[in-house]
Amino acid sequence: MYVLVVNAGSSSLKVRLLGPSDEVVGKLDLDSWQGAHETEELANFVAGLERVDAVGHRIVHGGTEFTAPAVIDERVRQAIAGLTELAPLHQPRGLAGIDAVADVLPGKPAVACFDTAFHASLPDAAATYALPKTWNERWSLRRYGFHGLSHDYASRRAAELLGRQVTDLRLVTCHLGAGASLAAVGEGRSLDTTMGFTPLAGLVMATRTGSVDPGLVLWLQEHAGLGADEVGEVLEHESGLAGLSGGSGDMREVIEAADAGNPAATLAFDVYIHRLRREIAAMTAALDGIDALVFTGGVGEHSPRVRAAALAGLGYLGAVIDEGRNEQATADADITAAGATVSTLVITAREDLEIAQHTRKALTG
Ligand SMILES: Nc1ncnc2c1ncn2[C@@H]1O[C@H](COP(=O)(O)OP(=O)(O)O)[C@@H](O)[C@H]1O
Numbered sequence: 001m002y003v004l005v006v007n008a009g010s011s012s013l014k015v016r017l018l019g020p021s022d023e024v025v026g027k028l029d030l031d032s033w034q035g036a037h038e039t040e041e042l043a044n045f046v047a048g049l050e051r052v053d054a055v056g057h058r059i060v061h062g063g064t065e066f067t068a069p070a071v072i073d074e075r076v077r078q079a080i081a082g083l084t085e086l087a088p089l090h091q092p093r094g095l096a097g098i099d100a101v102a103d104v105l106p107g108k109p110a111v112a113c114f115d116t117a118f119h120a121s122l123p124d125a126a127a128t129y130a131l132p133k134t135w136n137e138r139w140s141l142r143r144y145g146f147h148g149l150s151h152d153y154a155s156r157r158a159a160e161l162l163g164r165q166v167t168d169l170r171l172v173t174c175h176l177g178a179g180a181s182l183a184a185v186g187e188g189r190s191l192d193t194t195m196g197f198t199p200l201a202g203l204v205m206a207t208r209t210g211s212v213d214p215g216l217v218l219w220l221q222e223h224a225g226l227g228a229d230e231v232g233e234v235l236e237h238e239s240g241l242a243g244l245s246g247g248s249g250d251m252r253e254v255i256e257a258a259d260a261g262n263p264a265a266t267l268a269f270d271v272y273i274h275r276l277r278r279e280i281a282a283m284t285a286a287l288d289g290i291d292a293l294v295f296t297g298g299v300g301e302h303s304p305r306v307r308a309a310a311l312a313g314l315g316y317l318g319a320v321i322d323e324g325r326n327e328q329a330t331a332d333a334d335i336t337a338a339g340a341t342v343s344t345l346v347i348t349a350r351e352d353l354e355i356a357q358h359t360r361k362a363l364t365g
């Protein structure tokens, strides 16, 4: 089965055509996805493909309904659209992808694979906000978690590289892309994660704040005279690395500016690392320890600086990396130092593989 995979992220659109043995036979990468022009590029790319048997879409929010991949029909499409206000940055792009491909390949079976599904296993204690019970129930307020396709793949791939069963491992997977989150994976299931009700929570990201004091958000509206729209816009698009450095949210540029002596960029890097290190340690508490730490996503795969800085304060956990292996790593790679009791791995994010496999399974039973 030839599966066309559409992954619409916050900073990029990644399209892959995977053949019957999961080999990549077609590829389109767009660095940004603003609207009609990119949708047209996607449509042109799809129209040029010789053979597509099925389509798999990454959909960021599955709400309480979608805890497994779903074959897309009109009802499923409507339900996905209904979750837009929970992921306003992502959900419209997922829908645009569904519609653009359906226009070119009408009637082609398509499957939605959800970022939230892997985290449906979160224990109640980890998933629940300490809000009034009635609110939690009325609006389905809970920690949903995201990047599940990546965390799920990375944890199974880590087990494979270590020659172990994933069910025997305590893993912290770090998905560090433009959006970033961690997962605590125990017995192959997600037991905790840094993102929450929306993909705004947790780590410092390219343009997102990650977690801030909710009192600060209220204060900005009650005392600084800012509207909810404006606050939302800034927390999503003008914060994180970009907001702190005063420049781009691209980690490469932040590091370059920091190395050139720019104090704002240096602080941005330091805040990013402080939060990352703290949250890695927090994930180990949900696992009662750690056997392996996994870096994936654009930053996780390609930035030895970020990995070394994050690990610098985590030696007490038993995680120590080999400097040379870290510098030279091309994923998938083991960068563990000799004698360390915790393994550290660098793994290429393969949401495309995960989606293709889910798509085949959903369509063939
Ligand atoms: N060599 C590198 N060093 C540091 N950061 C990198 C490097 N290459 C890519 N990145 C970062 O990876 C991010 C994109 O990650 P990716 O996982 O592809 O994004 P997305 O979240 O859109 O899927 C960019 O913000 C960029 O800063």
Ligand SMILES: CC(=O)OP(=O)(O)O
Residues within 6 Å of the ligand: 008, 009, 010, 011, 060, 090, 115, 146, 147, 177, 178, 179, 180, 199
């Ligand atoms: C959920 C999320 O943040 O996705 P991305 O990293 O693609 O923006």
Ligand SMILES: [Mg+2]
Residues within 6 Å of the ligand: 009, 010, 177, 178
């Ligand atoms: Mg991504």
